[in-house]
Amino acid sequence: MSFFPARINDDLKLHARMDRRRLLSAGILLAGASSMPASVAAATSSGAKAKKVYAHWHWFPTSFDNWPADKDQYADYMSPDGTQGKLRAEGGFVRERPLPRPPRPEANWAVLDMLDEIKAARHIGLDGFLFNMGGIDDGSPYMIHLRNMLEAAKQGPPGFEVILSIDTVILVKTPVDAIADAILKLARNSHVARQSDGRLILGAFSPEQWDVGRWKELLQRLTASGEKVFFYPTFLDVRRTIDFMDLIDGASMWGVDKLSDIPLLKKVGKLAKQAGKVWASVVWPQDFRPHNRWFSECHNSELFRASWAAAMEIGSDAVNIATWNDYSEGSEIRPSTSIQYAFYDLAAFYIAWFKNGTMPPITEDVLYYFHRIESTEAAGTGSAQPFRFATNLVSRFADPPQNDIELLAFLKEPGELTIVTAKGAKSLKAKAGITSFRIPLVPGKVSFRLSRGDASVIDLPSAFEIRETSAYQDLLYHGGSSSRPPV
Numbered sequence: 001m002s003f004f005p006a007r008i009n010d011d012l013k014l015h016a017r018m019d020r021r022r023l024l025s026a027g028i029l030l031a032g033a034s035s036m037p038a039s040v041a042a043a044t045s046s047g048a049k050a051k052k053v054y055a056h057w058h059w060f061p062t063s064f065d066n067w068p069a070d071k072d073q074y075a076d077y078m079s080p081d082g083t084q085g086k087l088r089a090e091g092g093f094v095r096e097r098p099l100p101r102p103p104r105p106e107a108n109w110a111v112l113d114m115l116d117e118i119k120a121a122r123h124i125g126l127d128g129f130l131f132n133m134g135g136i137d138d139g140s141p142y143m144i145h146l147r148n149m150l151e152a153a154k155q156g157p158p159g160f161e162v163i164l165s166i167d168t169v170i171l172v173k174t175p176v177d178a179i180a181d182a183i184l185k186l187a188r189n190s191h192v193a194r195q196s197d198g199r200l201i202l203g204a205f206s207p208e209q210w211d212v213g214r215w216k217e218l219l220q221r222l223t224a225s226g227e228k229v230f231f232y233p234t235f236l237d238v239r240r241t242i243d244f245m246d247l248i249d250g251a252s253m254w255g256v257d258k259l260s261d262i263p264l265l266k267k268v269g270k271l272a273k274q275a276g277k278v279w280a281s282v283v284w285p286q287d288f289r290p291h292n293r294w295f296s297e298c299h300n301s302e303l304f305r306a307s308w309a310a311a312m313e314i315g316s317d318a319v320n321i322a323t324w325n326d327y328s329e330g331s332e333i334r335p336s337t338s339i340q341y342a343f344y345d346l347a348a349f350y351i352a353w354f355k356n357g358t359m360p361p362i363t364e365d366v367l368y369y370f371h372r373i374e375s376t377e378a379a380g381t382g383s384a385q386p387f388r389f390a391t392n393l394v395s396r397f398a399d400p401p402q403n404d405i406e407l408l409a410f411l412k413e414p415g416e417l418t419i420v421t422a423k424g425a426k427s428l429k430a431k432a433g434i435t436s437f438r439i440p441l442v443p444g445k446v447s448f449r450l451s452r453g454d455a456s457v458i459d460l461p462s463a464f465e466i467r468e469t470s471a472y473q474d475l476l477y478h479g480g481s482s483s484r485p486p487v
């Protein structure tokens with residue numbers, strides 16, 4: 001079933017069809033400070049302002065319809081019979097959702113949901129959302145979400161910004177004047193992001209989809225209307241960056257959803273900075289797209305951590321996290337049903353590290369875990385699918401699948417780490433600091449321990465059992481931590 005009018009369903013179909021990789025190859029439960037590990041909470045309160053971190057906001061709000069979780073649009077998206085059964089072979093549109101909330105009684109429930117999102121984002125140190133504009137008509141779901149976001153920002157914590165970012169793929173045939181008029185109207189809002197000199201920050205996803213002449217026309221139209229622009233696009237095909245060098249003031253790049261992309265990320269970032277452009281490095285947690293029948297291997301939490309390390313190594317001016325909420329690509333960091341708060345809390349730690357230039361002190365022992373709930377090679381999984389999910393559209397460009405259980409430990413002093421599976425226990429003596437401990441994925445229940453001497457410090461069972469059979473593959477990395485109970 002569908003709770004959307006035809007117009008919104010049409011936009012959803014367009015979004016579902018749009019595969020960004022194909023272009024290249026050919027309520028939320030608000031985290032209180034008391035719930036966050038002490039080391040992270042202390043780090044995020046430092047007030048560093050020089051470097052900015054934004055998260056890409058794309059399409060998926062806390063709730064589409066304010067219905068109960070078992071009957072709402074997300075339930076439809078997660079069902080093989082949802083979306084009128086068009087994705088039955090794939091097992092549905094998405095594999096997880098924002099943490100459900102009860103229906104809200106207020107008429108402005110969507111604004112209140114957005115306010116909760118902004119508070120949650122600001123709580124971990126995010127400076128704002130980079131909003132993907134896939135529609136400019138007043139009735140477009142994109143514009144509805146954007147208006148809700150800007151309204152919520154008025155009521156939210158101070159300093160939260162919204163960067164307008166044009167989705168060139170969707171708006172490729174939209175007249176330039178119409179796009180300019182929409183931007184000029186939105187630019188009147190005080191929460192739309194600007195540079196310190198007053199220039200409007202304008203982003204764009206895959207600017208290379210438009211020719212340079214179209215961009216010049218848009219920028220000239222905005223300038224003629226009195227709106228000076230700081231043009232800050234996110235390139236999909238970074239080889240085209242050179243074609244736009246005279247137009248852009250800064251740049252970022254999409255992709256980098258596997259470890260083998262990190263050297264390219266560093267190279268492009270260094271070149272952009274050498275050219276005198278502001279550079280926003282990109283950070284991905286993972287990438288799994290069941291509706292496109294493929295996934296990218298992120299090695300548990302390693303891609304996320306390596307992306308942050310790359311941003312700091314090259315001296316990035318900013319970071320764009322991809323994404324806050326793109327459930328169609330499985331790249332969300334917002335607290336959700338499968339990843340829980342794992343990437344969200346890690347983001348708090350790394351945002352503080354990036355902004356302050358030094359690693360935050362670890363004042364509390366915290367264990368995180370990351371693992372899939374089935375092996376990519378398990379023969380009994382995906383029994384209802386007529387195909388197996390692949391690693392990328394063009395397999396020779398993909399990183400090979402890894403099937404590991406990871407225990408990521410933040411220790412205030414040395415200790416012994418143990419991962420317990422149906423095949424027994426494996427242990428590692430760890431130093432103080434951050435330690436990643438991996439063992440092969442094993443079906444059944446799994447738990448994690450920290451001990452010192454004969455004393456057990458933390459005993460943490462995973463909230464997710466690893467299975468050997470399934471009707472539809474779920475290759476999302478699931479997560480959790482000792483600092484929060486599973487939701």
